[in-house]
Amino acid sequence: MATEKLWGGRFATDTDAFVEAFTASEHVDRRLARYDIIGSQAHARMLAVRGVISEAECNAILDGLDAILTEISEDRFEWKPELEDVHMNIEARLTELVGEPGKKLHTARSRNDQVATDLRLFTRDAIDQISDDLTAVQQVLLEVADREAESIMPGMTHMQTAQPITCGHHLMAWYAMLNRDWQRLSECRYRVNISPLGSAALAGTGFPIDREMSAETMGFDSVSLNSLDGVSDRDFVVEFCSATALMNVHLSRIAEELVFWSSQSFGYVDLGDAFCTGSSIMPQKKNPDVAELIRGKSSRAVGNLVSMLVLMKGQPLAYNRDNQEDKEPLFDSFDNAHACLQVLAGMVSNMKFNHEKMRAAAAIGHSTATDLADYLVHRGLAFRDAHEVVGGAVRRAESKGVELHMLSLSELQSISNLIADDVYGVLTLEGSVNSRDHVGGTAPSQVRQAINRARAEIASR
Numbered sequence: 163m164a165t166e167k168l169w170g171g172r173f174a175t176d177t178d179a180f181v182e183a184f185t186a187s188e189h190v191d192r193r194l195a196r197y198d199i200i201g202s203q204a205h206a207r208m209l210a211v212r213g214v215i216s217e218a219e220c221n222a223i224l225d226g227l228d229a230i231l232t233e234i235s236e237d238r239f240e241w242k243p244e245l246e247d248v249h250m251n252i253e254a255r256l257t258e259l260v261g262e263p264g265k266k267l268h269t270a271r272s273r274n275d276q277v278a279t280d281l282r283l284f285t286r287d288a289i290d291q292i293s294d295d296l297t298a299v300q301q302v303l304l305e306v307a308d309r310e311a312e313s314i315m316p317g318m319t320h321m322q323t324a325q326p327i328t329c330g331h332h333l334m335a336w337y338a339m340l341n342r343d344w345q346r347l348s349e350c351r352y353r354v355n356i357s358p359l360g361s362a363a364l365a366g367t368g369f370p371i372d373r374e375m376s377a378e379t380m381g382f383d384s385v386s387l388n389s390l391d392g393v394s395d396r397d398f399v400v401e402f403c404s405a406t407a408l409m410n411v412h413l414s415r416i417a418e419e420l421v422f423w424s425s426q427s428f429g430y431v432d433l434g435d436a437f438c439t440g441s442s443i444m445p446q447k448k449n450p451d452v453a454e455l456i457r458g459k460s461s462r463a464v465g466n467l468v469s470m471l472v473l474m475k476g477q478p479l480a481y482n483r484d485n486q487e488d489k490e491p492l493f494d495s496f497d498n499a500h501a502c503l504q505v506l507a508g509m510v511s512n513m514k515f516n517h518e519k520m521r522a523a524a525a526i527g528h529s530t531a532t533d534l535a536d537y538l539v540h541r542g543l544a545f546r547d548a549h550e551v552v553g554g555a556v557r558r559a560e561s562k563g564v565e566l567h568m569l570s571l572s573e574l575q576s577i578s579n580l581i582a583d584d585v586y587g588v589l590t591l592e593g594s595v596n597s598r599d600h601v602g603g604t605a606p607s608q609v610r611q612a613i614n615r616a617r618a619e620i621a622s623r
């Protein structure tokens with residue numbers, strides 16, 4: 163056999179070659195190498211302080227691990243699939259480099275608490291990166307929303323023109339969705355940043371370890387309080403995949419709007435040449451492929467969440483090898499979220515709105531009919547009756563092939579004698595949006611207040 167297994171002692175024959183390949187994960191989990199080394203160094207320091215290993219042995223281990231980190235980052239490290247995973251590849255190399263002290267590193271530790279520790283360190287960094295990416299997109303949204311605070315566009319329900327809104331208000335709705343995503347990630351971080359190291363294989367260890375010390379060295383807030391749970395819990399991965407799946411679903415909804423806003427039929431926005439691609443056959447095409455891919459890539463995020471949930475279902479305590487399958491969904495959810503947010507930030511800051519088209523679209527479909535009903539209510543009619551009356555006015559306008567605001571005063575007055583010539587003030591697009599002047603409303607002044615609140619919140623992060 164080319165390489166001795168670190169656990170080979172009780173085995174009389176070699177591992178089947180296919181089994182070796184089937185159980186190996188180093189090609190995936192080598193991505194945890196940096197965290198594995200941070201965890202091992204914290205563990206070694208603690209063992210030395212507790213007198214389990216000597217100061218000299220500890221220093222040899224720390225230096226050896228530093229050297230391995232350099233080898234890995236310079237792509238000089240020789241990964242061996244027969245050593246299964248990142249943990250045993252690094253430990254075997256350490257012993258090669260420093261001899262006896264390397265063999266002592268695994269005292270009072272198991273790969274079970276080791277991998278749980280590595281994964282929590284990875285997930286903590288992943289949360290911090292995605293949170294920063296979200297903040298970057300939110301900042302771009304605030305800039306664009308500020309520019310578009312007064313631009314009129316149609317607000318839709320059922321994909322039908324409903325009421326006029328301001329474009330800034332629409333963009334701030336996207337902001338609000340992403341803000342909850344940011345909050346979910348920061349709440350998830352509390353449950354991620356807990357050290358399982360010291361749980362050992364499942365029952366803890368008889369050595370006089372100091373779990374708080376190694377936890378603090380690694381920047382964890384606290385230690386896990388049950389060793390069985392410490393090695394088997396992957397809730398934090400589920401939570402990360404869940405928070406990012408929901409975030410990617412939000413990005414998908416945003417992307418969908420960009421797709422149809424940029425189509426010729428709508429023409430509200432130009433996404434810019436840098437964020438579109440062409441067709442191999444139709445020379446005139448400029449396709450919103452980036453937005454479509456953001457929409458499409460949400461499927462991966464949802465898939466990763468489902469994989470993690472199914473992975474955990476049915477696992478008895480404590481550690482089972484099933485857990486080795488947690489890494490690909492976690493890594494992919496991170497990479498996918500990171501890439502989508504980065505490209506979206508660029509695309510949003512590049513958008514050019516076509517104000518004429520948005521305004522023209524808002525002006526059709528009798529979009530201020532609710533404003534007319536509200537006008538009648540102000541003049542004493544009950545809302546349900548006002549709704550009925552305006553319905554009649556819309557029918558009249560439709561039969562003449564015009565918009566509600568195009569009906570003459572005498573035509574409107576023949577529908578209700580409560581209508582006076584000030585009615586045209588409420589039938590205009592500006593009159594409509596300006597009247598919705600309360601917290602959460604679409605009036606430009608409210609959009610500006612929402613932007614100011616958001617800026618203050620982002621500055622406090």
Ligand code: ARG
Nearest residue numbers: 187247273274277483485486
């Ligand atoms: N490669 C394993 C994983 O990712 C490490 C832990 C293996 N532990 C064990 N007892 N086989 O989960």
